[in-house]
Amino acid sequence: MLTSMFMSLLPLCFASGGNQDADLGEPSAPAVALYRLCDAAWTPQPERFDILLYRERQLKQLSREEVRTLVEEALEAASPGASSTATEHKELVEANIDNILKERNAPRRIIQRIVQDGERQRVGMVILRPEQEPSSARLSDWYFTLGSNTDSEGRNAMQVTGEFRIARILPGGMRFAGTPVEEWLSVPFKPVIQMMVGAVEEPGKVSLSQERLQDVLSGDSGVAIRVTRVKDPRYSSGPLERVEIVDVASGQVRVAILCDREDYGRTYEVVAQNHATGNPMQTFTRRGHLPNNVATELEMRTYDESGSLVESDRLFFLCVDFSPVFKPGEWELRVPPGYGLIDGRETPDEVLSVPEAQSAEIGDTIREVLAAARPESIVKQNLVRVGVPIPRGSDGNQE
Numbered sequence: 001m002l003t004s005m006f007m008s009l010l011p012l013c014f015a016s017g018g019n020q021d022a023d024l025g026e027p028s029a030p031a032v033a034l035y036r037l038c039d040a041a042w043t044p045q046p047e048r049f050d051i052l053l054y055r056e057r058q059l060k061q062l063s064r065e066e067v068r069t070l071v072e073e074a075l076e077a078a079s080p081g082a083s084s085t086a087t088e089h090k091e092l093v094e095a096n097i098d099n100i101l102k103e104r105n106a107p108r109r110i111i112q113r114i115v116q117d118g119e120r121q122r123v124g125m126v127i128l129r130p131e132q133e134p135s136s137a138r139l140s141d142w143y144f145t146l147g148s149n150t151d152s153e154g155r156n157a158m159q160v161t162g163e164f165r166i167a168r169i170l171p172g173g174m175r176f177a178g179t180p181v182e183e184w185l186s187v188p189f190k191p192v193i194q195m196m197v198g199a200v201e202e203p204g205k206v207s208l209s210q211e212r213l214q215d216v217l218s219g220d221s222g223v224a225i226r227v228t229r230v231k232d233p234r235y236s237s238g239p240l241e242r243v244e245i246v247d248v249a250s251g252q253v254r255v256a257i258l259c260d261r262e263d264y265g266r267t268y269e270v271v272a273q274n275h276a277t278g279n280p281m282q283t284f285t286r287r288g289h290l291p292n293n294v295a296t297e298l299e300m301r302t303y304d305e306s307g308s309l310v311e312s313d314r315l316f317f318l319c320v321d322f323s324p325v326f327k328p329g330e331w332e333l334r335v336p337p338g339y340g341l342i343d344g345r346e347t348p349d350e351v352l353s354v355p356e357a358q359s360a361e362i363g364d365t366i367r368e369v370l371a372a373a374r375p376e377s378i379v380k381q382n383l384v385r386v387g388v389p390i391p392r393g394s395d396g397n398q399e
Contacts, residue, residue, distance in 0.1 A: 027228055029227070033264075034197075038208055043187075046292070049321060050113070052369055055111070055313070056313075056314045057314075068093065070100075071096045099127075106130065114179060117331070119149065121143075135387075138365050140363035141161055141363075142160040143158075145157040151332070158333040160335075165338060165340060167335040187265055194206045196223065197216060222248055226243075230258070241258075244257070263293070279305065281302070285298070288379070294322075316379075318366075319370060337359065337362070338360065339355055373391070
């Protein structure tokens with residue numbers, strides 16, 4: 001581990017600050033803190049899992065034109081260069097704009113099931129209607145991808161829309177937008193640390209740069225590490241450590257990280273501050289840590305320059321399984337019975353079949369997903385928080 005590798009470099013570090021209460025003991029030396037941050041930032045994240053989550057987003061108050069720009073950018077990011085007629089594209093954009101504007105004044109409630117096996121991923125989703133009871137909601141919209149692989153028919157990804165009873169073969173390389181599950185499974189300071197001491201080896205892969213790490217330790221990078229031992233009963237009854245990334249020239253804190261004193265992978269809060277005002281720009285809070293340090297309760301907040309809240313995003317993991325057992329045919333790209341099929345790889349899209357009249361909507365309800373889950377994977381506290389009945393025989397595994 002990095003902590004044991006660099007103990008000889010301790011004298012090079014920026015001195016720790018803050019007055020300490022006698023019963024808290026001495027904080028970790030800044031160099032040790034940096035190595036622990038690096039350990040956590042480069043800890044491999046789970047690649048196989050089956051997660052059911054509840055997400056509540058409070059959207060920013062935007063004008064229609066501002067929303068249009070965001071929707072256009074999201075569609076392009078999800079399917080760069082995707083083909084569709086001008087009319088189809090306009091209808092899709094306007095529908096998304098209408099939905100966002102309609103939900104500006106109330107949190108958007110979303111339930112997703114994310115199943116992943118390496119490159120292969122399946123995302124089921126439902127956006128709850130106002131006052132809709134979550135356990136009866138059906139995951140009727142699905143996205144499948146085989147990663148860099150294709151099936152026997154040369155297909156790589158498929159999207160299924162329950163409302164319209166349509167399955168669409170997606171162009172290769174298309175990704176599902178709006179589910180940053182990899183970010184939620186890793187420590188929230190990972191991007192900050194990897195940007196500070198990392199080097200890009202190849203697209204999508206960042207390694208620890210010994211040269212950049214030495215620059216931070218010596219103060220040549222313009223930032224330094226400051227460590228304080230604190231108590232914060234909101235997160236823990238025991239002492240915690242607040243690690244601050246400080247601008248050397250101004251002395252201003254750029255990022256403050258609150259974590260377990262022994263294990264920085266167990267992070268409770270990260271605050272990124274506005275350099276000009278000193279107000280928070282973003283905050284990340286996490287609770288309900290599992291044994292592998294994945295948190296089952298997450299909240300992200302974004303602020304404007306005055307420090308006023310702009311957007312918030314709360315997540316509760318309802319069921320977490322990191323050793324899922326996949327059934328035969330789990331990763332087959334199948335068209336549900338009675339659904340139409342469109343080949344989105346063609347220009348324009350090719351309609352291969354149309355939906356059958358009176359075809360039934362496909363997709364498990366939340367109640368059915370939980371009933372079939374392993375009892376120990378159920379996070380009972382979060383089911384209570386979002387108003388979902390706890391399945392009989394569930395033990396729960398949240399700390």
